[in-house]
Structures are given as C-alpha cells and as structure tokens.
Amino acid sequence: MSWRFISLPPQDGYHMVTSFVAVADYVSRGGKNTLLVFYSDKPFVNVGVHQEVWLEVNLEFTKKMGIPVVRRDLGGGTVVITPGEHDYFIVVKADEAPSSPKALYEKYLTPVVNVLKSYGINAQLRDQDIVVNGKKISGNGAMTYNKAVVITGNILLSLDVDLISKCIRVPTEKFRDKMAKEMSDWLTSLEKELGYIPPREEINKKLKEEFEKSLGVKFEEANLTPEEIELWDRLAKEKMNEEWIYYKDNRHPELHTERCVKINSAVALCHLDYKARKLVRITVKIVNKKFDEVSISGDFFIMSPKDFLEYLEDSLKGASVSDFEKIIRKVFEEKKPVIFGFTADDLVNAFKEILNKPEVQEVI
Known part of the structure; x- marks a missing residue:
C-alpha cells in the first residue's frame, strides 16, 4: 500500500493546527493515507477544543509577550508549542483505522515508539502518550473527520520549562515555581535523554522506515495538492478569529x-x-x-x-x-x-x- 510522506517548512500556530484538517479532507475524498511532518516557527499556546481559555492560559503574560493562543479542533490539554519539538500528523482512511482509541494509538504510535527506541531510549506507549522511564516525551491526540481519522503528536527535542510554566494559568507564583519543577520531573526530551538533538532529517528517515516496517506500507515523497493548500490557508484564517478562540468561554460567560x-x-x-x-x-x-x-x-x-x-x-x-x-x-x-x-x-x-x-x- 502506498502512502504519502510530506515534510513542510516551519509554520505559525494557526497553520499548525489546521494542516491535518486539509489533509483529512483530501484523504476523505479518496486520497492516499498521509504522514505529514513539520514544526512551529515560534511559540504559541495550543488549547484543546473542549477547554475554556480563561481557565487554562495566563493571558496577561501571553499578550505581553505576543504569544498567540490557538484553539485546535482536537481534544486534550493546553500545551505550549515551541520550535523545540518535532510534530507529526498521521491521516488515514477511517475504514482502515481501529475503532477503539486504545487500538488506534497502539497501531499508529508504535512506529514512533520504535524510532525513540532506536536511539537507545526506554520508550513506551502509555494511553495516548509516549513516555521514557515514566516521563512524557510525546503527547498525542486523535479525531475523526468525515471518512478520515487523524492522529497528531510530537517528539520533544528540547524543553523550555520556564516559558511553558509562564504561559499556563496558576493560582499563585509559588505554585508556578512548583509547576515548573514538576514539569521538569514529568517531561523529558531527546536533548535531556541523549545529551544532543538529532537532526530532523534523521528523525524523518527513521519515522518513514518504522512506519513502512510496522504497517507494511511504502512511502512516496509528495507535496500538498493545490486544493489542500487552498483549504489549509482558509482554515488557518478562520482559526485567527477570536470568536473561535474564545467560543467555549463566551458560551458560558456567567460561569x-x-x-x-x-x-x-x-x-x-x-x-x-x-x-x-x-x-x-x-x-x-x-x-x-x-x-x-x-x-x-x-x-x-x-x-x-x-x-x-x-x-x-x-x-x-x-x-x-x-x-x-x-x-x-x-x-x-x-x-x-x-x-x-x-x-x-x-x-x-x-x-x-x-x-x-x-x-x-x-x-x-
């Protein structure tokens, strides 16, 4: 079976969270399953679709620093995305994907686990996350879109705990210091585990090899179609709309x-x-x-x-x-x-x- 492998240049937060929707539209209409890889060009706060921004984000800090808040179409928690991670998007036809979340994550994240293991790291899948000796190195989520299923995730290459902790809303500054320490305790990165950051091209090569081996597929190097790019740009513009970013907050203003x-x-x-x-x-x-x-x-x-x-x-x-x-x-x-x-x-x-x-x- 032939899949597309697409590697893109760094993108802003609004394009980061809409790329997979454009690809899912293509796959839904009979296009090839796709593995898409790229990363953010600057930090942004990525809020889950079921979250209220005011409860999760330190808006005073993010506005002062010009760090965008972006609401994605996927569930999960608030994360601060930085150029220090390597993001992947797996988009497959729904009738080929397991219906249970557990089986879905096992099928499509096992190749990512194997990439990390190839560096001598003790990586394991835990629910939808990948951990190394109990510390998270990869967060993942999934959604359905028409006739496609999307699994999104990242590999943490490096960590800026100070920036991340300042973007998250906490009750007190003392609590923020505690959270920063805890973050260092439960998050890890390739830099922390290996003492260096492997080149992204090398990681991409390993991802392709492991997906081909694990799923029995063959990749073709490809680019997004003009239709995907057109839809992607339109969706990214929609994500910039404050009505969307704060829709959950504005749905319940009295609460x-x-x-x-x-x-x-x-x-x-x-x-x-x-x-x-x-x-x-x-x-x-x-x-x-x-x-x-x-x-x-x-x-x-x-x-x-x-x-x-x-x-x-x-x-x-x-x-x-x-x-x-x-x-x-x-x-x-x-x-x-x-x-x-x-x-x-x-x-x-x-x-x-x-x-x-x-x-x-x-x-x-």
Whole structure:
C-alpha cells in the first residue's frame, strides 16, 4: 500500500493546527493515507477544543509577550508549542483505522515508539502518550473527520520549562515555581535523554522506515495538492478569529468561577475539577432547583459525534437537579459517544459531588 510522506517548512500556530484538517479532507475524498511532518516557527499556546481559555492560559503574560493562543479542533490539554519539538500528523482512511482509541494509538504510535527506541531510549506507549522511564516525551491526540481519522503528536527535542510554566494559568507564583519543577520531573526530551538533538532529517528517515516496517506500507515523497493548500490557508484564517478562540468561554460567560458560592436562597454557582482518566471541569449555575446553565470542559478527547458536549450541556440546561443522572445516561445511550478520558459513570459521579457541596445543598 502506498502512502504519502510530506515534510513542510516551519509554520505559525494557526497553520499548525489546521494542516491535518486539509489533509483529512483530501484523504476523505479518496486520497492516499498521509504522514505529514513539520514544526512551529515560534511559540504559541495550543488549547484543546473542549477547554475554556480563561481557565487554562495566563493571558496577561501571553499578550505581553505576543504569544498567540490557538484553539485546535482536537481534544486534550493546553500545551505550549515551541520550535523545540518535532510534530507529526498521521491521516488515514477511517475504514482502515481501529475503532477503539486504545487500538488506534497502539497501531499508529508504535512506529514512533520504535524510532525513540532506536536511539537507545526506554520508550513506551502509555494511553495516548509516549513516555521514557515514566516521563512524557510525546503527547498525542486523535479525531475523526468525515471518512478520515487523524492522529497528531510530537517528539520533544528540547524543553523550555520556564516559558511553558509562564504561559499556563496558576493560582499563585509559588505554585508556578512548583509547576515548573514538576514539569521538569514529568517531561523529558531527546536533548535531556541523549545529551544532543538529532537532526530532523534523521528523525524523518527513521519515522518513514518504522512506519513502512510496522504497517507494511511504502512511502512516496509528495507535496500538498493545490486544493489542500487552498483549504489549509482558509482554515488557518478562520482559526485567527477570536470568536473561535474564545467560543467555549463566551458560551458560558456567567460561569467564570473556580469556587462554589451560594448567591441567595435559590441560586448557587459551583465549579468542580473531577479527575477521571482525564480532567473534567464542571461549572453549574442552579436556580430554583434547576440547572440554569452547565459548562463541561477539560483535557479529554471526544472522537465522535461532533458537538456531543454542547448537546449534553443543552440537555441538562433547564432540567431539575434530581434528573441529572437520567439525562446523562439517556444522552450517552442516544449518541453513543466515543470518548477517551471519561465515562458516563465518571460524569454522574462528578455531578453527585457538585450537588453534595454545602453551598449547593443549601439551595436544593
């Protein structure tokens, strides 16, 4: 089977997060499976599609430094992308890809693991990440697009922990110092592991060899088609629109809180960070024992269906607080979402925890 291998020059953040959509459109229309590699020309903050920017990003710092905030179409957490990483995008026909996230990551990330092992590094796949002796060296995500499946990821060549920690929103500066230290403890890079950074051309050569060996495919060196480039540029311009960047924030402007407060005898506002397999952030406004508004965000991945989270939020809005479990389970049964990071049970438990908060108990 023949695949395309495309290596591009460095790109800005808006083009970084839209390249794979243009390629997925090409693959969906019967084009060849594609492995695309390139990297960012300057730092940017990359926010997951299900996250609220105000909760994740130190906007005061990023605006001062001119570091763009870019919302991608993929789930996962907020990451600071720098030229110190090597990014890859694997785009395949949906009918060739495993339907379970676990099997999908195993199939298409094993070649990347093998590239790292070829440098004598003890690399292993852990969920959707690749770790070296427990430290993350590669973060990955997946999404469906029409008749294509996209796996995106990176290999950390070098790390700028100071810059990364300053871009992320934290409660205090003391916490930021702690986070920077923790980042050094749970992230690693080829530079840290090897004492040098291998040339990108060498990494690309190894990637091609390992994909060919592992998947039984043959690469042809290729360029993006004119149609892909045209769509790519249009999508990148759309990603620059602040309505898109802050759409999750602006969807719930009244829910910008990280506390639980009783506003009066009938109204409470409550936020909860719930750790399932991934982090789920829930904020609710309860008025007269009903959900007046519900926000669900986090660093999880929803591969299908599109707009599942918005549908779930809207299904809970206006409902009696006593009906939350019935509604959640009905929506999961109806939509049958493919989610990596939390289950219907996790969500039910998180809402139970919120409704058991003293501030909420007083109004329900």
